[in-house]
Amino acid sequence: MGYVDEVLEKVSKKNEGQPEFLQAVTEVLESLRPVVEANEELYRKEAVLERITEPDRQIMFRVPWVDDNGQVQVNRGFRVQFNNAIGPYKGGLRLHPSVNLSIIKFLGFEQVFKNSLTSLPIGGGKGGSDFDPKGKSDREIMAFCQSFMTELYKYIGADMDVPAGDIGVGGREIGYLFGQYKRIRGTYEGVLTGKGLTYGGSLARTEATGYGLLYFTEEMLKSNGQDIAGKTICVSGAGNVAIYAIQKAQQLGAKVVTCSDSTGWIYDPEGIDVALLKEVKEVKRARLTEYAAKRPSAQYHEGRGVWTIKCDVALPCATQNELLIDDAKALVANGVIAVAEGANMPTTLEATKYLQENGVLFAPGKASNAGGVATSALEMSQNSERLSWTFEEVDSKLKNIMVNIFHNLDDASKKYGKEGDYVAGANIAGFEKVVNAMVAQGVC
Ligand SMILES: NC(=O)C1=CN([C@@H]2O[C@H](COP(=O)(O)OP(=O)(O)OC[C@H]3O[C@@H](n4cnc5c(N)ncnc54)[C@H](O)[C@@H]3O)[C@@H](O)[C@H]2O)C=CC1
Numbered sequence: 001m002g003y004v005d006e007v008l009e010k011v012s013k014k015n016e017g018q019p020e021f022l023q024a025v026t027e028v029l030e031s032l033r034p035v036v037e038a039n040e041e042l043y044r045k046e047a048v049l050e051r052i053t054e055p056d057r058q059i060m061f062r063v064p065w066v067d068d069n070g071q072v073q074v075n076r077g078f079r080v081q082f083n084n085a086i087g088p089y090k091g092g093l094r095l096h097p098s099v100n101l102s103i104i105k106f107l108g109f110e111q112v113f114k115n116s117l118t119s120l121p122i123g124g125g126k127g128g129s130d131f132d133p134k135g136k137s138d139r140e141i142m143a144f145c146q147s148f149m150t151e152l153y154k155y156i157g158a159d160m161d162v163p164a165g166d167i168g169v170g171g172r173e174i175g176y177l178f179g180q181y182k183r184i185r186g187t188y189e190g191v192l193t194g195k196g197l198t199y200g201g202s203l204a205r206t207e208a209t210g211y212g213l214l215y216f217t218e219e220m221l222k223s224n225g226q227d228i229a230g231k232t233i234c235v236s237g238a239g240n241v242a243i244y245a246i247q248k249a250q251q252l253g254a255k256v257v258t259c260s261d262s263t264g265w266i267y268d269p270e271g272i273d274v275a276l277l278k279e280v281k282e283v284k285r286a287r288l289t290e291y292a293a294k295r296p297s298a299q300y301h302e303g304r305g306v307w308t309i310k311c312d313v314a315l316p317c318a319t320q321n322e323l324l325i326d327d328a329k330a331l332v333a334n335g336v337i338a339v340a341e342g343a344n345m346p347t348t349l350e351a352t353k354y355l356q357e358n359g360v361l362f363a364p365g366k367a368s369n370a371g372g373v374a375t376s377a378l379e380m381s382q383n384s385e386r387l388s389w390t391f392e393e394v395d396s397k398l399k400n401i402m403v404n405i406f407h408n409l410d411d412a413s414k415k416y417g418k419e420g421d422y423v424a425g426a427n428i429a430g431f432e433k434v435v436n437a438m439v440a441q442g443v444c
């Protein structure tokens, strides 16, 4: 049995009942076969695959807090510090009722490769809680965040582990978390990114994941003889990533006709009105029915269905495993030319394979959504030098980073005979840098 298959078997046995984590590991290890075969003796001796699939540490803790009725509630908190070979652990915090160890581990594992691809010195980690922010008052959100940080502060720091936002964690939550960290530790440091602009945040971090996704997609299309201007795009999600992906797509001359949330979706053939979407989702934190109520050209549908709409480019920006095999078939039947992931692992393994086999340009999230964490690393740099850069400066660095990521993974895919397979290219390029650092640092 080859080294990759041996490790896949061991990882499956050790992590039974963790389907999302095993899905992420399978995708990565399967695509690393050419580079592993080329270095098998060294990698086996150094046990690099066993080490890279085992988190440095997994922290789980109780998060008690008091709701508005005076009732004590208890949630579970997580921080998985996956790998710090190339820099301090870095990755978001997710607040969603579905959060469990498998989900946080898959996200932390993906983050290791993504952060490596940015070319910036950041390791990989992820955290969160099964706390559901929906319907909670500001006071309840603050109570939860303060309690969460009262345990988490022991394990994080500007040179140790720097969390940020993810699903359910935006500027409000980062503010409460930062305030509690400062209060307990008594130090003013860049321990979190995505901070408000008055206390160490970076301009363009809010926009970065969505904008970065479009910079990457534009470059991928350009390299394949296509122009993003004039394309029809379907987006899923209606959160941070989706909103700024839609905005940048429109700035680049494309038309985005869909978005969605966890209860329904919008088809707006005239193009999504971003100002209205921002008001509904960022200001009112309301459902998409409010968007439809104010926009005569929009149709609202319950459930899921974004991928049934004819488009040239699909950008899944909501959550993991939201683009299934039947969705991939519908997209291909409707002539899609590119799928670029804004969310983390939104496309199932089966759907990815189908898209690639049918000639669709497919960009994995660890490459195409890396603009968020890359800009977080730029926020860390600004915090270290105690300066703030202009929006244009950050945005232009972000664009360069995304264009370079595309070319690095394109080159890596060609080097190992996998031209056009951007999944393999991203995994190989991200992996090589981390593994070289791990080997150089000895057994640790
Ligand atoms: N915020 C960031 O900087 C980054 C986020 N990501 C990933 O992007 C995705 C979205 O994250 P954010 O936009 O930050 O979160 P968010 O909390 O701002 O928005 C998530 C959106 O997705 C919708 N959603 C959730 N589950 C859904 C489902 N089953 N079907 C349809 N819609 C659903 C929610 O209603 C919400 O509109 C996640 O996979 C996250 O891990 C990736 C890189 C960076």
Ligand SMILES: O=C(O)CCC(=O)C(=O)O
Pocket (backbone or CB within 6 Å): 090, 091, 092, 093, 114, 162, 163, 164, 165, 166, 193, 344, 369, 370, 372, 373, 374, 376
């Ligand atoms: O900005 C960050 O540190 C993390 C963003 C994130 O969670 C992600 O890239 O999935």
